[in-house]
Amino acid sequence: MRETRTALAAWHLQHSRPECLVSYFDPWQPVARQLDLLANRFQAVKALCDADRDSLAVEDDALAQLRDSLAFHLLKACVWWQVDFAPRAVTGLSAPHFMEHAHRHTARHVDDETMLDVMTWQHYMHRADSGHIMVTGTDPLYRGSTSIVYGIDGHRGFRFAMQRPGQKLAWNDITHPDFIAASLNARALHCLIETECAAIGEWDQAREEHIQAARHHARHFHIVGQADPVARYAAALEQFSRCQSRFGRFAFENIVNHMAFAVVHAAHEQGLSLVGLLRQGEENPASSNMVDSLKRRAHAHVTTGTDPLRQTELVAMLNRVETGFALSNGR
Template identity: 75%
Template sequence: MRETRSALATWHMQHSRPERLVNYFDPWQPVARQLDLLSNRFRAIRALCDGQADTAMAEDARLAALCDSLAFHLLKACVWWQVDFSPHAVTGLAATSFMAHVRRHTDRMVEDETLLDVMTWQHYMHRTDASHIMVTGTDPLCRGTTTILYGIDGRRGFRFAMQRAGQALAWNDLTHTDFISACLNARALHCLIETECTAIGEWDLAREEHGQASVYHTQHFRTPGQANPVERYAAALDQLSRCHSRFGRFEFENIVNHMAFSVVHAAHAQGASIADLLRNGAQRPINPRIAGSLKKRARAHVSTGTDPLRRTELDGLLKQVETGFALSDRS
């Protein structure tokens, strides 16, 4: 048992560091997958830390520090993408216990301590002052002579600025509730500045469609247990069909897959088939013939939207749920 725990600890130290799990500045990384990685690795490592007390002190200290780091980044990610977060619902810990992990991390990392303050209590910020901004980083995908900087202001809003060599930094006046909104706006303006891009309509559509997608991001951790999963799946599928921007389609493909998994999860909990839920789980009639395609979308969510460490468990759940329609895929 001790050897198994030591091997798991070594593996997590190599593969579960937050910088390997999440990319805050790339909006093309699925939000659901990054949240699942952070939350699942935190739970797994905390269980290891609580499992045995007879291992080497140095190993325990490193593992505990990684657990604390994951707690901080889980909180940061939820602020970054405006996701509702209940420590108890997501991690099984009371808020005070979870925040103890976060504070132990920020005690070791001064920059993260400052960021935590900006995202939460704002003891060091000019609270409610939109002109007081902490720089959080630069856009790694920028090309050309103009750099995009991102920050969080005294209203806890996400901001961006443009800077050219030899010129003063100029913060845009708009405040955004999540990073992706700020990023899309920044890249649209960057496109105009650098290339005089005439395809601004694509950016306008992306921003509008992200506004619709952000509602689903906010409810990410509430999705599996929410009422009317079939209604939510149908609504997301309808919104996907009306997306015209490349980014909007990217976000809603992932959201629809997540909603499909929530339908399968509900069917499993109720001991019903997918077709049964489609017949009875929505106010508007939904053809049960789509049960097979819905299950394929659920599989896609497991494959691209969850922690690979959960694949065996989630694939097993999918196999236990029948589509319930004779012409559909029953596997």
């Protein structure tokens, strides 16, 4: 038993570090997957820490630090993408208990302590001062001689600045509610500065579609278990069909897949086939194409939107849900 725990601890210490799980400055990484990774790895590492609290082994201290780091980054990620976060619902811990872990991490890392303060109480910031900005990093994906810098201001809003070689930072006046919104606006302006590109309409469309996607991101931890999962799936699918930008299609495909997973999960929880669930409150019978597409999307969510450590269990759950056509004469 001890050998198994030691092997698990060693694996998590190598593979569950937040820098391996989340890319804050890359909007092309699925939000759902990164949140699931942080939440699941926090719970897994915490369980290892709780299993042998009396041990004085070296890896236990390292595991405790990893657990605390994951707590901080889970909180940071939810602020970064404006995701509703209730510690008890997501982690099983009360808010004060969860914050103890985050504070233990920031006590060891001064930059993260500053970040936590900016995201919460702002003791070190000029509150409500849009001109007081903490720099959070530089866009790693920009091209050209003009760099993009990001920050958070006294309104807890996300800001961006352009910096040409030899010149001062020039902060844009607009405050954004989440990092992705700031990033899309920054790249649109960067595109104009560097190339005067004709694709500015693509950026404009991406920004509008992100506004719609952000509403789903905010409810990430509520999607599974929400009422009317079929109606929510249909609404998200309809929004996806209207997306015109490459980024909008990317974001909404991930959202639709997550919604499809919620539908299959609801069927599993209620002991229904997919046809049985789809026909609740519906006058028209479900088609085989609709059910097949829904199940494919649910499987896609498991593959692209969840922690690989959970995928075997989740795929088994999906496979246990019957389509229901055998019971409905193939209709």
